[in-house]
Amino acid sequence: MQKQLILLLLLIPMITFGQETQDTLQEVKIEVGRKSLKKSLKLTANTVTMTSNELLKAACCNLAESFETNPSIDVNFPDALTGTKQIKMLGLTSPYLMITEENIPSVRGASQAYGLSFTPGTWVESIQVTKGAGSVVNGYESISGQINTELIKPVGDIPFFLNVYGSTDSRFETNLHFNRKLSDKWSSSLFVHGNTRIAKNDMNDDGFMDNPLGRQINVMNRWQYNNAQKGWVSFISARFMDDEKQTGQVGFDKGSDRGTTNAWGSEINTRRFDLATKIGYVFPEMPYQSIGFQNAFNSHDQQSYFGLNQYNIRQNSYYSNLIFNSIISNTMHKFATGLNFAYDQYEEYVQVPGIDRSFDRIDNSVGAFFEYTYDNTDNFSLVAGARFDKHNRLGAFFTPRLHVRYNPWQKGVLRFSAGRGKRAANIFAENQQLFASSRTFNIVEASGRVYGLDPEIAWNYGISFSQQFFLFGHSADAGFDVFRTDFSNQAVADLYRSPQQVAFYGSKSIANSLQVEFNFGIIENLHARTAYKFYDIRTDYLSGSAERPLQAKHRFFGNLAYETKLQADGSQWKFDYTYNWMGRQRLPFTCTNPGEDQLPDYSSPFSLMNVQATKVFSRVFEIYAGAENLSNYRQEKAIVGSSDPFGPNFDTSIVYAPVFGRMLYAGLRFKIK
Incomplete structure (x- = not known):
């Protein structure tokens, strides 16, 4: 039995923060009841696990919409057209997060803007959210944290699953899962996802669609081999996705209006192919010693235009990681070491005011890492790691990381982390919302080798404390975390110089964040989560130091979850309510525009409320219904210059709040077990 557990978990926790499999298995000792958001007193890193519940x-x-109930992640709105959601952690956008799928880097490079929407939510088994610099085993790019998605495993999947969804914004979705046990060692799962939005919605009457028309076909086949007697486990995954979006003015016809000034429109068409393999071996006579080998190839092709602007990007990537895990003397001293290789080929074409050229390039790097874990199995553990990488354009560099845990008393945990991150910014792929504007693009040349810019380099430091206790006979916990990110160089998109221009250049910046949480059980089966977040994010712009635009300094989060008693036949009611309050946000500079196209210096604070009710009829069938943005709050002026989209003041990127308003939805889930 012990070998089977080690085999099943081999390629998951051992690649995250040392060999913390034992800590993960100990989580059940600190949980009171069944929690859908799990926090461990034993994990060294500041990690929260979101379960499928x-x-x-x-x-x-999809994955971008999976964090609405997680207080550690901020969900934002990057533009007024595409309907996508952007996530932030510690006040920093997703490029500064290491986003992995089963510990293989996934959302990066060309997929930064829309990549989170390419993983359907029903495929996800759990999500681990880690604050602070990630493990050196996963690479050198992580700065503010890591989000690792675990997909459903074929060996534990059910034979059939159906999910059907529809909403008042004319979005419809179907998910089908098929699973088959081929033998006592082989299992296979087939996942089929399709979604479409078929109607044009303009709730704020500005002449532009609030959400894009579109469709997506997404198919994945997974194979799992598990041989507990021999010590082997392996996964093979292949995926194909075709995603099409059309947005812009309601009257835009892509057949006749593309490339003209008859009407403003945009299309974003993306095709991806992903192939990943993972193989692991546990030495039969030494269950504390294992070796794992990961390989992944993906091809990403995006063809898009935004009015008269054009942006195309192709990326072919290969990633390989070899990891060896063992101990030093005894199991209190563990280590992970290995080699990895990454290759990215980009074909990027940009045609906007100020730029009309290709940015083709090849990035490749080879690195070696060593990570030491000490755990006294009681009240103290640390993970100290370092890696050395040689990159063809970033040069040779060293990356240190440290995570420390100390339990000063029962049910209390104090953590500290520090680490360095380095990355090459993909300034166009990461700022695609700016293409839907009339801004002139200006790269302020420097001596660097990436778009003429130097690499981004940052140090991240953090400390956190959490205490679990009982309040009026019910479980509760309270805690805080403080993080600081210091960029010695960050690729900045400066929106303060002029409303008709965006300037890219390297500069210094800081990001300070504070989060205070209090979670408790009010009565039996009624649980509350609350969190207050404060951000101080400042950048040294050419015009002087200023706070980052479109970032609320103050945020408040609340969630109430209630479940009725589970009946013998599996029937149950579930209710969830989520509240978010966002303080005022600094807006980009528009004061030189004509009066009708000016925005104030700061937005107004606002609140958002989401609710959902689920009726579980049995262990195989349930229906759900809910509402997002229940109070129907909408940004009053979402598009600057909407009356003249080909004029000099047009800009769809200054968005801080919902555009569509209230959205109602319903769906069903059916299982064959």
Whole structure:
């Protein structure tokens, strides 16, 4: 039995923060009841695990929409057209997060803007959210944290699953899962996802669609081999996705209006192919010693235009990671060491005011890492790691990381982390919302080798404390975390110089964040989560130091979850309510525009409320219904210059709040077990 557990978990926790499999298995000792958001007193890193039950609390159509009930992640709106959601951690956008799928880097490079929407929510088994610099085993790019998604494993999947979803914004979705046990060692799962939005919605009457028309076909086949007697486990995954979006003015016809000034429109068409393999071996006579080998190839092709602007990007990537895990003397001293290789080929074409050229390039790097874990199995553990990489354009560099845990008393945990991150910014792929504007693009040349810019380099430091206790006979916990990110160089998109221009250049910046949480059980089966977040994010712009635009300094989060008693036949009611309050946000500079196209210096504070009710009829069938933005709050002026989209003041990127307004949805889930 012990070998089977080690085999099943071999390629998951051992690649995260040392060999913390034992800590993960100990989580059940600190949980009171069944929690959908799990926090461990024993993990060294500041990690929260979102289980599949947590993902069912909202309309998690894709990974980007899976964090509405998680206080550690901020969900934002990057533009007024595409309907996508952007996530932030510690006040920093997703490029500064290491986003992995089963510990293989996934959302990066060309997929930064829309990549989170390419993983359907029903495919996800759990999500681990880690604050602070990630493990050196996963690479050198992580700065503010890591989000690792675990997909459903074929060996534990059910034979059939159906999910059907529909909403008042004319979005419809179907998910089908098929699973088959081929033998006592081989299992296979087939996942089929399709979604479409078929109607044009303009709730704010500005002449532009609030959400894009579109369709997506997404198919994945997974194979799992498990041989506990021999010590082997392996996974093979292949995926194909075709995603099409059309947005812009309601009257835009892509057949006749593309490339003209008859009407403003945009299309974003993306095709991806992904192939990943993982193989692991546990030495039969030494169950504390294992070796794992990961390989992944993906091809990403995006063809898009935004009015008269054009942006195309192709990326072919290969990633390989070899990891060896063992001990030093005894199991209190563990280590992970290995080699990895990454290759990225980019074909990027940009045609906007100020730029009309290709940015083709090849990035490749080879690195070696060593990570030491000490755990006295009681009240203290640390993970100290370092890696050395040689990159063809970033040069040779060293990356240190440290995570420390100390339990000063029962049910209390104090953590500290520090680490360095380095990355090459993909300034166009990461700022695609700016293409839907009339801004002139200006790269302020420097001596660097990436778009003429130097690499981004940052140090991240953090400390956190959490205490679990009982309040009026019910479980509760309270805690805080403080993080600081210091960029010695960050690729900045400066929106303060002029409303008709965006300037890219390297500069210094800081990001300070504070989060205070209090979570408790009010009565039996009624649980509350609350969190207050404060951000101080400042950048040294050419015009002087200023706070980062479109970032609320103050945020408040609340969630109520209630479940009725589970009946013998599996029937049950579930209710969830989520509240978010966002303080005022600094807006980009528009004061030189004509009066009708000016925005104030700061936005107004606002609140958002989401609710969902689920009726579980049995262990195989349930229906759910809910509402997002229940109070129907909408940004009053979402598009600057909407009356003249080909004029000099047009800009769809200054968005801080919802555009569509209230959205109602319903769906069903059916299982064959």
